[in-house]
Amino acid sequence: MSDRRSALLDAAITEIAVNGTRGMRIELVARRAGVSTALIYHHFGDRATLLQSALEHIGDRAEAYTGDPTGAGLERVITVLANEIQDDDAVRTNSAAWGELRDTSIFDHALRPTITALTRRWTDDVANIIGHGQQDGSIDPAVDAHAAAVRLTALVEGISTRWLTGMLTVAEARSHLAESTATMLRREAP
Amino acid sequence: MSDRRSALLDAAITEIAVNGTRGMRIELVARRAGVSTALIYHHFGDRATLLQSALEHIGDRAEAYTGDPTGAGLERVITVLANEIQDDDAVRTNSAAWGELRDTSIFDHALRPTITALTRRWTDDVANIIGHGQQDGSIDPAVDAHAAAVRLTALVEGISTRWLTGMLTVAEARSHLAESTATMLRREAP
Numbered sequence: 001m002s003d004r005r006s007a008l009l010d011a012a013i014t015e016i017a018v019n020g021t022r023g024m025r026i027e028l029v030a031r032r033a034g035v036s037t038a039l040i041y042h043h044f045g046d047r048a049t050l051l052q053s054a055l056e057h058i059g060d061r062a063e064a065y066t067g068d069p070t071g072a073g074l075e076r077v078i079t080v081l082a083n084e085i086q087d088d089d090a091v092r093t094n095s096a097a098w099g100e101l102r103d104t105s106i107f108d109h110a111l112r113p114t115i116t117a118l119t120r121r122w123t124d125d126v127a128n129i130i131g132h133g134q135q136d137g138s139i140d141p142a143v144d145a146h147a148a149a150v151r152l153t154a155l156v157e158g159i160s161t162r163w164l165t166g167m168l169t170v171a172e173a174r175s176h177l178a179e180s181t182a183t184m185l186r187r188e189a190p
Numbered sequence: 191m192s193d194r195r196s197a198l199l200d201a202a203i204t205e206i207a208v209n210g211t212r213g214m215r216i217e218l219v220a221r222r223a224g225v226s227t228a229l230i231y232h233h234f235g236d237r238a239t240l241l242q243s244a245l246e247h248i249g250d251r252a253e254a255y256t257g258d259p260t261g262a263g264l265e266r267v268i269t270v271l272a273n274e275i276q277d278d279d280a281v282r283t284n285s286a287a288w289g290e291l292r293d294t295s296i297f298d299h300a301l302r303p304t305i306t307a308l309t310r311r312w313t314d315d316v317a318n319i320i321g322h323g324q325q326d327g328s329i330d331p332a333v334d335a336h337a338a339a340v341r342l343t344a345l346v347e348g349i350s351t352r353w354l355t356g357m358l359t360v361a362e363a364r365s366h367l368a369e370s371t372a373t374m375l376r377r378e379a380p
Contacts, residue, residue: 020213103286106354116357147366151349151366151369154345161293166302
């Protein structure tokens with residue numbers, strides 16, 4: 001993706017986080033990015049395409065900051081999930097905008113295919129790491145990897161909102177995720 | 191609460207669910223309730239008070255439909271959590287409006303004390319049932335009841351959104367909650 005296009009999407013994500021999906025105004029996105037509204041339309045065509053592109057960009061940004069940790073499967077799952085919560089404005093904005101677009105898609109069905117595909121990609125990635133953990137012996141082989149991935153990623157969304165609304169600190173939120181993951185996946189001591 | 195006041199809040203909750211917190215227009219709430227905008231202002235004074243009253247009403251409605259089940263503690267926890275997800279328009283609207291107001295409170299700090307107090311009340315209720323389960327032997331006494339309640343209620347929020355966006359059916363969502371609750375709380379067979 002070009003730097004210009006990426007910068008426009010960063011501006012859109014911030015506007016969505018702060019003003020909500022329905023409150024996102026193209027003029028404010030343009031002003032935040034320091035460009036004309038015409039340039040926004042040139043790149044994205046219409047508002048619906050901009051929203052969809054912003055959603056995909058949120059997914060790409062999250063994949064970048066959750067990283068690709070090494071180590072045993074259980075530790076890798078804990079790290080990628082906990083990395084969704086970081087004391088960093090870009091992470092906070094990304095997570096808030098994801099929540100806004102996700103909640104908008106409850107009634108705005110145009111966004112649903114994208115949010116569903118991104119959620120599935122995320123869930124499949126986590127299930128894949130769980131599978132590695134079952135092979136390396138760090139995760140209970142009796143766990144249903146897909147079901148556990150659905151539950152753990154849903155838990156990340158719930159815990160993230162508690163963090164974003166100030167009910168949990170970063171450390172508390174990450175600790176809840178780490179302990180829940182261990183409880184759900186850990187192999188019992190023989 | 192008077193029936194009239196309750197009906198006005200029901201209308202506000204539906205408008206919030208459908209149009210978002212920032213998109214909620216007093217005129218549309220009034221039209222939906224079949225009253226004048228003046229009557230809305232008469233009851234609630236201003237928009238901020240209406241939003242806060244709607245949030246409290248969402249909490250009361252949820253307490254009514256999650257119920258007060260009987261039985262052993264573990265089964266009671268599973269039932270109250272699963273009852274947050276029901277194939278019922280009023281439950282769906284309530285859950286969607288809760289999500290909208292909760293996410294608005296990320297940037298709108300005026301709503302935070304109310305959402306925090308309601309979340310704490312919900313978490314304390316669940317922790318209390320977990321405590322009963324530890325006394326009746328259905329729940330592992332080593333579980334930290336408060337921490338487990340935070341995780342389980344956050345999971346309900348994450349799973350509810352998957353349901354509201356059509357990614358999980360009611361049955362799938364309830365099954366994920368029941369199995370996660372059992373995994374987190376169940377006493378190991380001796």
